[in-house]
Amino acid sequence: MLKTIAGFDRIGEENAFAVLARAQALAAQGQDIINLGIGQPDFRTPEHIVEAAIKALRDGQHGYTAATGIQPLREAVAADLHRRFATDVSPDRVLIVPGGKVTMFMAILMFGEPGADILYPDPGFPIYRSMIEFTGARAIPIPIREENGFAFSAEEALSLITPATRLVIINSPANPTGGVTPKDEIDAFVAGMAKFPDVAIMSDEIYAQMTYDGLEHVSLLTYPEIRDRLILLDGWSKTYAMTGWRMGYSIWPDKLYENARKLAVNSYSCVNSAAQFAGLAALTGPQDCVADMVAEFDRRRRVVVEGLNSLPNVSCATPKGAFYAFPNVSKTGFKAKALASALLEKAGVATIGGPDFGVYGEGYIRLSYANSTENIRAAIERMRTFLETAN
Numbered sequence: 165m166l167k168t169i170a171g172f173d174r175i176g177e178e179n180a181f182a183v184l185a186r187a188q189a190l191a192a193q194g195q196d197i198i199n200l201g202i203g204q205p206d207f208r209t210p211e212h213i214v215e216a217a218i219k220a221l222r223d224g225q226h227g228y229t230a231a232t233g234i235q236p237l238r239e240a241v242a243a244d245l246h247r248r249f250a251t252d253v254s255p256d257r258v259l260i261v262p263g264g265k266v267t268m269f270m271a272i273l274m275f276g277e278p279g280a281d282i283l284y285p286d287p288g289f290p291i292y293r294s295m296i297e298f299t300g301a302r303a304i305p306i307p308i309r310e311e312n313g314f315a316f317s318a319e320e321a322l323s324l325i326t327p328a329t330r331l332v333i334i335n336s337p338a339n340p341t342g343g344v345t346p347k348d349e350i351d352a353f354v355a356g357m358a359k360f361p362d363v364a365i366m367s368d369e370i371y372a373q374m375t376y377d378g379l380e381h382v383s384l385l386t387y388p389e390i391r392d393r394l395i396l397l398d399g400w401s402k403t404y405a406m407t408g409w410r411m412g413y414s415i416w417p418d419k420l421y422e423n424a425r426k427l428a429v430n431s432y433s434c435v436n437s438a439a440q441f442a443g444l445a446a447l448t449g450p451q452d453c454v455a456d457m458v459a460e461f462d463r464r465r466r467v468v469v470e471g472l473n474s475l476p477n478v479s480c481a482t483p484k485g486a487f488y489a490f491p492n493v494s495k496t497g498f499k500a501k502a503l504a505s506a507l508l509e510k511a512g513v514a515t516i517g518g519p520d521f522g523v524y525g526e527g528y529i530r531l532s533y534a535n536s537t538e539n540i541r542a543a544i545e546r547m548r549t550f551l552e553t554a555n
């Protein structure tokens with residue numbers, strides 16, 4: 165028998181992909197499925213970005229690049245961060261990675277080992293916990309609560325830190341809740357972290373440009389006092405509708421950058437060269453494509469929230485960021501996963517059960533509103549029919 169390391173008994177995955185596969189299988193059998201499960205923009209990548217990749221291929225950009233990414237792209241990331249947050253980042257601290265996930269993979273590998281604790285948001289992106297457990301570290305959930313507007317509580321997060329804690333992961337705007345943590349809470353978190361100078365922070369800001377109602381995203385990058393232990397995760401997937409291009413970036417503190425670069429050299433060598441030129445065009449080209457997409461998500465957000473709140477025994481807080489609604493379904497008489505599964509099998513609506521995002525996700529389901537308004541309205545009506553007849 166082949167014997168692999170014990171981590172593989174503990175590694176999890178993202179159920180969103182299993183739901184997608186099931187939805188596609190049902191659709192292949194001829195069923196009409198509305199997919200509100202998967203978390204990716206339904207828009208095409210803007211044309212000028214696609215053209216830049218085609219040009220790069222035509223120009224012969226076919227070889228390896230530096231493991232850290234092409235220099236103009238790292239400079240463009242630094243300039244973009246300066247534009248958005250009026251903060252200076254050296255291009256030498258920017259690492260171009262194949263998708264946002266790779267940053268969390270690297271960060272968790274750097275700090276996770278038996279005996280270590282890593283804190284992560286729950287409900288939250290499922291890969292945090294999966295990767296933490298893979299390394300043998302203890303995954304300690306930071307509860308994300310509806311009564312707190314699905315923001316993380318600085319006090320609660322700080323109270324979970326022990327001498328075993330090596331890394332704290334935070335995420336705002338958040339998947340799966342759409343919660344945005346307000347500035348005073350982030351201020352309190354950063355201030356409290358002064359007591360724990362040996363604990364690293366990974367801030368997942370992949371939805372940074374998707375906030376609504378005039379709310380401004382507060383980047384952890386704007387706090388100089390934690391720069392020496394902050395890992396920033398961001399990328400192109402959501403902002404520029406580029407999930408399939410596998411383009412992300414991270415900002416690393418001086419001490420960790422070399423580790424990250426070596427992990428890159430040891431695993432993927434460099435990100436697809438043409439995709440890097442596409443990423444460059446995204447950052448240096450017109451930004452109205454981002455504003456237009458966010459405005460469209462905002463319109464759909466209103467439709468989905470209003471629709472969900474009109475359903476029997478369902479209530480939905482208005483998400484302040486990302487493109488997810490996380491309605492409370494605890495009064496429907498269904499466990500959340502059973503409801504998600506019944507909605508897919510019987511009503512043809514793909515959603516994800518809250519427990520797929522952690523133990524504090526029970527009582528909720530996640531709907532991605534990265535789908536047309538027409539489909540969202542139809543999905544709500546299907547859910548209404550299902551809930552009215554099921555009760």
Ligand code: PLP
Nearest residue numbers: 203263264265289339370399401
């Ligand atoms: N972080 C969060 C919170 C996400 O929701 C996602 C994707 O859904 C990612 C990171 C990963 O993004 P990427 O597709 O760029 O790997």
